[in-house]
Amino acid sequence: MGHYRPSAMRQQKAQTVPQEPNLIPIMNLFLTIIPMLMMMVVISQIALLALNFSQGEGGVSYGQGGGGGGAQTEKVEIHILGNQYAQENNTTIGMEIREAGFKPMTIPALNGYYDYVTLNKTLQEIRSRKETLSDITVLVHPDVLYGDLMKTIDLCKVNGFTQVHYTAAKVEYY
Amino acid sequence: MQILDKLTSSNKSERRVRKKFEEVKGLSITSLLDELTIILVFLVKNISTEVVKISAEPKITYPHTITNDKLLEKAGTTPIKIFPDRVVVGAEALEYGSPAELVTDAKKRQDLFTYLKMEADDIIQHQKAETCLLVQADYSIPCDYITEIVRIATAARYSYIYFATLEDADWLKKYSAGLAE
Numbered sequence: 273m274g275h276y277r278p279s280a281m282r283q284q285k286a287q288t289v290p291q292e293p294n295l296i297p298i299m300n301l302f303l304t305i306i307p308m309l310m311m312m313v314v315i316s317q318i319a320l321l322a323l324n325f326s327q328g329e330g331g332v333s334y335g336q337g338g339g340g341g342g343a344q345t346e347k348v349e350i351h352i353l354g355n356q357y358a359q360e361n362n363t364t365i366g367m368e369i370r371e372a373g374f375k376p377m378t379i380p381a382l383n384g385y386y387d388y389v390t391l392n393k394t395l396q397e398i399r400s401r402k403e404t405l406s407d408i409t410v411l412v413h414p415d416v417l418y419g420d421l422m423k424t425i426d427l428c429k430v431n432g433f434t435q436v437h438y439t440a441a442k443v444e445y446y
Numbered sequence: 447m448q449i450l451d452k453l454t455s456s457n458k459s460e461r462r463v464r465k466k467f468e469e470v471k472g473l474s475i476t477s478l479l480d481e482l483t484i485i486l487v488f489l490v491k492n493i494s495t496e497v498v499k500i501s502a503e504p505k506i507t508y509p510h511t512i513t514n515d516k517l518l519e520k521a522g523t524t525p526i527k528i529f530p531d532r533v534v535v536g537a538e539a540l541e542y543g544s545p546a547e548l549v550t551d552a553k554k555r556q557d558l559f560t561y562l563k564m565e566a567d568d569i570i571q572h573q574k575a576e577t578c579l580l581v582q583a584d585y586s587i588p589c590d591y592i593t594e595i596v597r598i599a600t601a602a603r604y605s606y607i608y609f610a611t612l613e614d615a616d617w618l619k620k621y622s623a624g625l626a627e
Contacts, residue, residue: 295475302482309489318502319514319613320580325600352589382625389622412589418528419509419585421592422611426511427618440593 321425323438346405347372348398348433351441352386352424354413367424369394386420388427395431408433413441502612505529507585510614517608521578522569524562524604526595528583535561545587548594555598562602570603577603582610 351368358365366380366387379390398405408428412421425436502508506529517523527534533542535558547554566577579599583592596607614620 295479299475299479299482302479302486306482306485306489309486318508318582319511319611320517321511321513321609321611322515323596323607323609325605325607385621385625387625388618389625392618412593414588414590414593416589417585418583418587418589418592419507421589422509422511422609423617423621425609426513426611429513429515438593438596440589 321422321429323425323436346402346407347409348402348405348407349409349411349439350391350424350428351411352413352416352420354415356415357413357441367391369398371398386423388423391424392427392431395427395433399431399433406433407435407437409437409439411439411441502610503527503529503582506582508582508610508612509585510617511611512613512615512617514613515608518576518578518606520575521606522565522573522575523578523580523608524565524569525580525582528581528587528591528595530584530586536565545591548591555594558595559598559602562599562604566603576605578606578608579604580608580610 347370349370351370353363353365353368355365357363364380365384366378369377369379369391371377377394379387379394381387410421410424410428425438428436506527524536526536527539528545531544533545533548534540535542540561542558543551543554548558562579569575569577579595581592581595599607
């Protein structure tokens with residue numbers, strides 16, 4: 273193979289037909305990675321509702337405010353009454369708002385469904401009276417559905433009650 | 447291959463020059479490659495190991511909520527999935543049993559506590575992160591079971607309990623409309 277001066281070599285290179293970069297390997301890589309990532313991606317994005325147990329005494333308390341942490345100076349409680357409670361007390365299911373200095377307020381269920389619209393309005397009223405209050409206790413009866421609990425906690429958070437305390441009404445075992 | 451056919455008429459007027467065969471060009475995939483690059487970057491940005499852990503279960507009917515609390519950045523998460531007929535624990539998806547056993551079987555409760563304690567200790571000691579339990583439960587699960595899981599988890603040193611829901615800013619309006627009907 274002969275030797276060329278640098279200028280001569282450049283000239284020879286310039287004479288060759290310009291080559292397009294070979295994209296086939298990278299295309300293959302993309303066609304492998306992208307379907308894999310698309311299988312992993314979550315289409316229905318999950319939302320999260322958080323309860324923080326790191327500040328308070330921790331755990332679920334039974335019958336009184338507890339799990340969820342934080343001090344409770346002005347206590348507001350939402351009791352979610354289940355079917356069992358309604359049968360035992362000869363009443364209908366619903367919710368009861370207990371607030372220090374006020375009479376307990378009952379929000380009866382409509383056609384067997386909890387009335388979240390009225391609950392939302394009530395929480396807005398409490399919020400307007402107590403602008404700085406961030407703690408609220410949700411007391412739930414054992415047969416209340418998880419979905420109803422989440423909706424109640426959600427409305428509390430929507431209305432600015434960020435510290436939600438989770439409390440169980442009673443225990444039937446142990 | 448390019449073949450040009452040039453004909454000249456006898457009266458010296460120039461005739462049209464046309465290509466007999468179109469030149470065969472290589473397929474340009476540059477724009478496709480650009481698109482794939484954009485998709486790849488998007489997917490890589492949105493995928494994380496945590497998302498894999500909290501992927502939505504098609505057999506669980508999630509409740510809808512307006513709020514969406516962000517998962518702690520430095521959190522060691524243990525998922526627990528409560529289907530109507532069974533409970534699956536941990537990232538390894540260990541079969542626990544039926545939800546009813548949470549309240550009827552003391553040994554099962556102890557087993558769950560032992561497992562969660564082990565996981566929490568691992569998160570605290572090795573990952574140096576906050577302990578988070580992620581509860582993915584079906585809408586129709588009685589709160590009795592949820593209460594028991596929360597009690598066991600907090601006893602096992604879980605500081606944060608997250609409940610998985612689906613974000614829907616209009617659920618209250620829809621619920622209200624449903625009640626009106």
